[in-house]
Amino acid sequence: MSGHDSKYFSTTKKGEIPELKEELNSQYKDKRKDAVKKVIAAMTVGKDVSSLFTDVLNCMQTENLELKKLVYLYLINYAKSQPDLAILAVNTFVKDSQDPNPLIRALAVRTMGCIRVDKITEYLCDPLQRCLKDDDPYVRKTAAICVAKLYDINAELVEDRGFLEALKDLISDNNPMVVANAVAALAEIQDNSSKPIFDLTTSTLTKLLTALNECTEWGQVFILDALSKYKASDAREAENIVERVTPRLQHANCAVVLSAVKMILQQMELITSPDVIRNLCKKMAPPLVTLLSAEPEIQYVALRNINLIVQRRPTILAHEIKVFFCKYNDPIYVKMEKLEIMIKLASDRNIDQVLLEFKEYATEVDVEFVRKAVRAIGRCAIKLERAAERCISVLLELIKIKVNYVVQEAIIVIKDIFRRYPNTYESIIATLCESLDTLDEPEAKASMIWIIGEYAERIDNADELLESFLETFPEEPAQVQLQLLTATVKLFLKKPTEGPQQMIQVVLNNATVETDNPDLRDRAYIYWRLLSTDPEAAKDVVLAEKPVISDDSNQLDSSLLDELLANIATLSSVYHKPPESFITRVKTVEKTEEEEFPEGVEGGGYTETSSSLVVDTGATPPAPPPAVPDLLDLMGLDGGDDTSAIVPVDQPAASMLPVLLPAASGQGLEISAQLIRKDGQLFYSLMFENNTNIALDGFMIQFNKNTFGLAAGGPLQVPQVQPGTSARALLPMVLFQNIAPGPPNPVLQVAVKNNQQPVWYFSDRLSLLVLFMEDGRMERPTFLETWKSLPDSNEVSKDIPGVGINNVDATIEQLGSSNMFFIAKRKNGNQEVLYLSAKIPKGTPFLIELTAVVGVKGVKCAIKSPAPDMAPLFFEALETLLRG
Amino acid sequence: MPVAASAIYFLNLRGDVLINRLYRDDVGGNMVDAFRMHIMQTKELGTCPVRQIGGCSFFYMRISNVYIVIVVSSNANVACAFKFVVEAVALFKSYFGGAFDEDAIRNNFVLIYELLDEIMDFGYPQNLSPEILKLYITQEGVRSPFSSKPTDKPVPNATLQVTGAVGWRREGLSYKKNEVFLDIVESVNLLMSSKGSVLRCDVTGKILMKCFLSGMPDLKLGLNDKIGLEKESEIKSRPTKSGKTIELDDVTFHQCVNLTRFNSEKTVSFVPPDGEFELMKYRITEGVNLPFRVLPTIKELGRTRMEVNVKVKSVFGAKMFALGVVIKIPVPKQTAKTSLQVTSGRAKYNASMDCLMWKIRKFPGQTESTLSAEVELISTIAEKKSWTRPPIQMEFQVPMFTASGLRVRFLKVWEKSGYNTVEWVRYITKAGSYEIRC
The missing domain is CATH 2.60.40.1170 (Mu homology domain, subdomain B)
Structure with missing residues (x-):
């Protein structure tokens, strides 16, 4: 029998509220219960029934559990608006929390925790204390979560009343569900606190791994998520953990599977044995594939995560590309994500099959999907050199279908293919020119014009083609205008005949006199001046060889990828953004009805990088690709040899300082700081951002004992910081003041206080980079002598996999600017071996040997030093440096 | 963070709130307006199930004529959130007797409020097993699942069962006739090119079980899968019997199956919930017999x-x-x-x-x-x-056809009272997405 609650929604003719009031005070139980149901129904549809507060409250003392729950529900909704009246409920709550029925005890604590009224919170403590030690596990598991609720309302109270300790005790509870909820509560509290509260020790780990086998599916998710933050001490421990977790991959709950995958991937970073890694990859593939038979929404989450996973461990799904083929009825968001992954998994082995699929998709109905499929073909061409020709022939077949948007998309990607493989496929230009008339989108037009300009000498009627575009020059969007300008100049330089000469006059005139676009005007003026003073120089500039572009399908930065992989299954992994970028956790500010929504709605889905291919120069902004090199060429001429002038190499800007004390833990004060070296001097660069509503002054700073004995070389000079503003300070630092004994440790603990707030503690991580001294250069003979004189035990070496040397000279220069001085180099087969030296204070030298293959990632670094225990710090510094 | 939700809304197709529950106060009560304005009333609906608007993120699913929307403002576990919605809907269906739509929600709103309070606390999913919840959340809306159900005595230790290690089965069940029904349901997915070559082909199967067993029985299921058979012959040190064996690409199990044991011994052993449930799902890509x-x-x-x-x-x-x-x-x-x-x-x-x-x-x-x-x-x-x-x-x-060739070899039932059980096995193969390009 289905319920008939809908009758409670039917409204009476007049005076609903008084009528309800009367019914709530009826002497008949059933009538009262019905009345409460009507009140809840009204609340559900958004009517304000807060005026009935006392009347509903009167029904609270009842034996009927269903009625009690309804009253509680009402309380949760309206207690905030009637805090003074809500206090009347306290007695019943406290009484209920001692009821013989565990369901009622738990219900009381659960509900009290949801009522965020200070006066009620005070009374919550005693019942909570009792319930945390209740005999019934159902009450304990509810109380565990309640501690997290209370912490959210009043963190201090939780700490003062010792609830954290009680919560930690529950980790050893004999009931798995209590353990799981306690873990969830502790993990959340830790997330919102800067103090170490939830320490994952080895014994906790063991306990939780045991509980994992027995608790509910959700409990398993809580535990796995918490444990994924555990740092194993070595490869063996990591292997043991993974072994305990892998059975979870067979769970029917997708959240359990993804959390298990997250944890395994985290531990895999430590595992060195290739056999174990291979085996784990093999085990993870089937469960990941199975996620694709779940509901489409879950598939979407899985696909966004798989996208990340294959970037780190491509082997896992290398042979499974077929499962990512789109089904005709897949929702569009699933299709788009599958396409992304297909590009990532495309290889010489499967490209024929993949191309057949893409071609099929390119004839489907959804325009966005078709475009993405066409673009995918281009991206495969750029990624797989050997398949490029096949990709192009598919694109040409698609152009022949003459569907407008397919043609335009194809031309955009073909332009990129030309950039990737110069002087290889120009024979197809004739075919492209046939579609000239159909182009109506700026990007496609710009691409076509770029092609005409770039290959003007091979296109017989290039001038006619360009001329046809010129007629509408003033109406074109900026992107197209810029390309037309550059293409005409190219044409003129390649075919300096009468026609092009006239054209260039028209274009330059249009682009200087009749435009208000500064970019266009400036570019036109530069061309004009170049052409009039030195046409040969103009040729060198405009027709210069362009850097070859590369594939962007693995576009995420390695450190970002690390962070996202640590967040598998969460929103962060779906958005492909670090959590800080979309979470604004302002604890003190209450979010109320005034919340505004920006007009621009941000899609969680496709952060499509379009065809903004990464240009190797590194300094290029992601503008329309063809435009960029030309501009760069020009600048290069202007600045002579000093190309670095384009990129201002300034000290880190204020916004670049790492945040060490987030506003959330500093009661609104945010501190960012970093050690820097300037003119041979050490400084601590600080920034204080005041998000409180009072002015802060009287800042003082102190450093704890540390390996290098760093201490303030003078008082910290910070003016009063007004609310909503920030202030910067540069504090001179001195060395060897209060040295911490023991092995070298990069941690620098800092305490900052001001007149208005308590003392803040935070820790910084010091990089050896700032300690490298300007006089660290060593002469060749000294180097050799020192190398020989040091015993072999002082030699430490390490492979740094993620970085590489692309240009030896540039690397030497880069290292030199950080006081790591080049001494000699030699070639060993295809490897380059560099010798360098550096020195840190107290005259401790480092002799450095770097071995790498140019252009290939992975650098082997060996150092010899009288202080080999500094080696880990040194390698860390070097890695940061090589990463640039 | 394993938090799955700050608030959950059930909306009809027009965007009216049918029922909602706020679990945390980090999202305002009007958040759903943003969802209506920026997603429901625009072309965005259906383009992406996870969206950010202002400081909040929305996850949504449509089930019959109802949108279920979850709102969060933290880095919540999305997988957990969607799975929670799926399970919650299954739970409601089992309470309402099958249907889940706008009318069902309106007709059972008191019950839904009660369930929402029970199955999630502060955004953390709790026990969602219908079997256990029905012990202590009873409403008129509850449809008694089986007519053959034994006498319904109130179970005093409900709370122990919610939190217990066997959180999906209650104690003290007794049936006159102990029966188990196994349904092996396979979906064949095929994508064939116009030239007749198979582009993609796989079988996703599930084993549905209906148990009417007394006491706390231990069950063990044997299939003709390759790994299980090899492991078995290894343990019993006798050669594998000849006959068709199949290779399962992947299996996932209901939470009642002991995963650690499956991992080490490759046997499927479990204490089943009472009544109907999905024991396992599997996937096969090799050796599929297309019907x-x-x-x-x-x-x-x-x-x-x-x-x-x-x-x-x-x-x-x-x-x-x-x-x-x-x-x-x-x-x-x-x-x-x-x-x-x-x-x-x-x-x-x-x-x-x-x-x-x-x-x-x-x-x-x-x-x-x-x-x-x-x-x-x-x-x-x-x-x-x-x-x-x-x-x-x-x-x-x-x-009576399985595209994968899967067969049940045995189903053993142990219970301390040692009763006899009757086992019924059915096979059926259905079309999943069976597509032929032309």
Whole structure:
């Protein structure tokens, strides 16, 4: 029998509220219960029934559990608006929390925790204390979560009343569900606190791994998520953990599977044995594939995560590309994500099959999907050199279908293919020119014009083609205008005949006199001046060889990828953004009805990088690709040899300082700081951002004992910081003041206080980079002598996999600017071996040997030093440096 | 963070709130307006199930005529959130007796409030097993799941069972007749190119179980899968019996199955919940027996005429038969007239779906059937773009056939009282997404 609650929604003719009031005070139980149901129904549809507060409250003392729950529900909704009246409920709550029925005890604590009224919170403590030690596990598991609720309302109270300790005790509870909820509560509290509260020790780990086998599916998710933050001490421990977790991959709950995958991937970073890694990859593939038979929404989450996973461990799904083929009825968001992954998994082995699929998709109905499929073909061409020709022939077949948007998309990607493989496929230009008339989108037009300009000498009627575009020059969007300008100049330089000469006059005139676009005007003026003073120089500039572009399908930065992989299954992994970028956790500010929504709605889905291919120069902004090199060429001429002038190499800007004390833990004060070296001097660069509503002054700073004995070389000079503003300070630092004994440790603990707030503690991580001294250069003979004189035990070496040397000279220069001085180099087969030296204070030298293959990632670094225990710090510094 | 939700909303298609529950106060009560304004009333609906608006993120799913929206403002566990919604809907269905739609929600709102309070606390999912919840959350809306249910005594230790290690089965069950029903249901997914080569083919199967067993029985299931059989012969140190074995690509289990034991011994052992549940799911890609072959030839004769020939062959055993066979053959939008001939079943042109719908109620094994049709099109002038041919889609059910070849070898039941059980096993293969490009 289905319920008939809908009758409670039917409204009476007049005076609903008084009528309800009367019914709530009826002497008949059933009538009262019905009345409460009507009140809840009204609340559900958004009517304000807060005026009935006392009347509903009167029904609270009842034996009927269903009625009690309804009253509680009402309380949760309206207690905030009637805090003074809500206090009347306290007695019943406290009484209920001692009821013989565990369901009622738990219900009381659960509900009290949801009522965020200070006066009620005070009374919550005693019942909570009792319930945390209740005999019934159902009450304990509810109380565990309640501690997290209370912490959210009043963190201090939780700490003062010792609830954290009680919560930690529950980790050893004999009931798995209590353990799981306690873990969830502790993990959340830790997330919102800067103090170490939830320490994952080895014994906790063991306990939780045991509980994992027995608790509910959700409990398993809580535990796995918490444990994924555990740092194993070595490869063996990591292997043991993974072994305990892998059975979870067979769970029917997708959240359990993804959390298990997250944890395994985290531990895999430590595992060195290739056999174990291979085996784990093999085990993870089937469960990941199975996620694709779940509901489409879950598939979407899985696909966004798989996208990340294959970037780190491509082997896992290398042979499974077929499962990512789109089904005709897949929702569009699933299709788009599958396409992304297909590009990532495309290889010489499967490209024929993949191309057949893409071609099929390119004839489907959804325009966005078709475009993405066409673009995918281009991206495969750029990624797989050997398949490029096949990709192009598919694109040409698609152009022949003459569907407008397919043609335009194809031309955009073909332009990129030309950039990737110069002087290889120009024979197809004739075919492209046939579609000239159909182009109506700026990007496609710009691409076509770029092609005409770039290959003007091979296109017989290039001038006619360009001329046809010129007629509408003033109406074109900026992107197209810029390309037309550059293409005409190219044409003129390649075919300096009468026609092009006239054209260039028209274009330059249009682009200087009749435009208000500064970019266009400036570019036109530069061309004009170049052409009039030195046409040969103009040729060198405009027709210069362009850097070859590369594939962007693995576009995420390695450190970002690390962070996202640590967040598998969460929103962060779906958005492909670090959590800080979309979470604004302002604890003190209450979010109320005034919340505004920006007009621009941000899609969680496709952060499509379009065809903004990464240009190797590194300094290029992601503008329309063809435009960029030309501009760069020009600048290069202007600045002579000093190309670095384009990129201002300034000290880190204020916004670049790492945040060490987030506003959330500093009661609104945010501190960012970093050690820097300037003119041979050490400084601590600080920034204080005041998000409180009072002015802060009287800042003082102190450093704890540390390996290098760093201490303030003078008082910290910070003016009063007004609310909503920030202030910067540069504090001179001195060395060897209060040295911490023991092995070298990069941690620098800092305490900052001001007149208005308590003392803040935070820790910084010091990089050896700032300690490298300007006089660290060593002469060749000294180097050799020192190398020989040091015993072999002082030699430490390490492979740094993620970085590489692309240009030896540039690397030497880069290292030199950080006081790591080049001494000699030699070639060993295809490897380059560099010798360098550096020195840190107290005259401790480092002799450095770097071995790498140019252009290939992975650098082997060996150092010899009288202080080999500094080696880990040194390698860390070097890695940061090589990463640039 | 394993938090799954700050608030959950149930909306009808117009965007009216049917019921909602706020679990945390980090999202305002009006957040759902943002969802209505920026997603429901725009073209965005359906483009992406996870969206950010302002400081909040929304996850949403549509189930029948209801949108279920979860709002969060932290880095919540999305997988957990969606799974929670799926499980919650299953729970509601089991309470309402099958249906979940706008009316069902309105008719049971008190019950739903009560359940929402129980199954999630502060955004953390709690126990969602219907079997256990029904012990202490009882409403008139509850449909008693089985008529043969033993006498309903109130169970005093409900709370222990919610939190217990066997949180899905209550104690003290007793049946006069102990029975177990096993249904092996397989969905064949196929994507075939127009040239007849198999692009993608797999089987997703599930084993559904209905248990009417007394006490706390331990069950063990044996299948003819390769790894399980090898492990078994290894333990018993005797050679594997010959006969067909199959290779499972992946298996996932209901939470009652002991995963650690499966991992080490490859045996499926479990204490089942009472009544109906999904014991396991599996996936197979190798050695799939396709039940049907479809050979289409579609010729476009000029601009206004098309000739369609589709031959369907059943390739399963001659003694078996398929039921409810439906073949949807796409035709262009501008179809004007069709003349159809079929060797069995019935076929007609379906204008709303732009296809020829061919239905065959009973299709015996090892036979073939053909459809030939002439399609006349309205000639359009502006039709520059050629017709993009969607694939032919097929639906069917073949009882007593498994596309994977999976068989149940044994199902053992141990209970300390040592009663006898009767086991029933059924097999059925259905079409999943069975598509043939043409």
